[in-house]
Amino acid sequence: MSYNTSLIVLIVLYLFRLKYLDAQDEEKEIENVDVSNLKFPHEAVMFKRNKFVCGGAILRNKFVIFPAHCFPKTQLLSLYTVGVSKNTKSQFRKHDVAEIYIHESYDLDTSENDLAIVRLTEAMKFDAFTNLVILSEQVLVDAKCLTVGYGSAHISKDAARLLNKNVTVVEKENCMIIGSSKICVEAEKSFCDAEYGNYVLCNNTLAGIFTTHPDLICTKTHVYTNVFEYKDWILQRLNRADLSLNVSFSVLCSLLSIIIILNY
Template sequence: MKSLQRTLFISLIVIVLTPAYHGVEIIGGHEAKPHSKPYMASIQCNKKKKYEHYCGGALIRNRWVLTAAHCECKGPVQVVLGAHSLSQNEESQQKIRVKKQYPHPKFNKKTPDDDIMLLQLSSEAKTNKYVKLLNLPKDKDKDIKPGIQCTVAGWGQTKSKTPSDTLREVMLYVIDRQTCNSKQYYNHQPQITKDMICASDRKGREDTSMGDSGSPLICRNKYKGIVSYGPKDPNAKKPGIYTFITKKYLDWIEKVIGVKTYNMTTEDLY
């Protein structure tokens, strides 16, 4: 039995932590209002002489995007800001090459621990009504109560298993860590720590998946988490796992960027 559990766990890690198929993202949900989430970044990796959407992220400074560490790309990377449709050459879009990727030094692909990464852009993003910064948490270690409603947005797969060209969003609810670690849920495989958030819809019909990795989890208009880990298909007993942006990570971000990120000027989310 232990051998079977270990095999299933390793298989899940391979499926979820390695975003090999760029088109898998929001399952269910609905199309977002165009340009209603101006902080969203499409992270695109060039593997076949063409940039393709790979992960999501959030613009937190003019030269910095925050995403998940397992979204690290071995080839050239660019981010697209100000987009609603990725196939259309929208005038609102800004395409900027990534100068350097900074995955958290303690991240290990075998677990979702420390699944957070900074992308340094080669030039500054120009903020306007289509492109805005997303504030990092100012309340630092304040936890999120179970049952709170959150949203995640991303480009990609829908219920019909076909990629979406336009930005979609899904509504989720926070699940307490004790429940998420219980035998009926993840059974500590992986261990849901205080640096993670569990969230799903209440019927197991909608969720995030691989290609949505790195996208921001917004709870009560606050940036609280990063899409990290979850099953290939929505499952009420296998909720999505999100990196919780705690003081530990804020301190690391400050060290990399060189500014006190949680004292940034307020920007409207919408």
């Protein structure tokens, strides 16, 4: 095999590794700093054709969790980009979307299982402005938490103002919901218009992802998918995606090895 062919093979392997495998050593939690973008480095925003769709939270350096209702049944991935905080000016660093994993049992009518995990084409570089969130343990009624997100009235394709609101976890009856898959939170003032949170943080861990409820759009209470109840699904989905990428890399290595042998 020629020197040029060997060089091409090595370059292809290296680029594939950079593009599709997670840089696990970058997955570390950053201490809170008293600046909005630094306090919530795990916030992410989904855009479709450069228009705000919804907010989510960073799970790993290539994975972000969003509500499933943000995505139609048929997605053209090239239309979507994910924005993460870039600096203290609230500017975004953009990432293309490789795949969208919607919960298999998501029901648009009832908002049950309203979760989706988005895989990016390239790993995010973690720093003081961009980092992962920790999944919460079970949160109890009366827990003091925060909703965090970019209201649509405060956002553009390039920058936004991050909003947060103090809330308390209340009995599910206040949100007219039953079962353990959702949590109900209450704020002192109305969530009306754009000031709803995209997710709920309790003790700086991810406790809930915003879900829809037509009767609660402009009230003091809002419904969130209970992350604790879906922790197994989230971790299985992440690990399955990681395994798939590693298998793809192994298959590529095998194919390139065959090419090398055949060229001798």
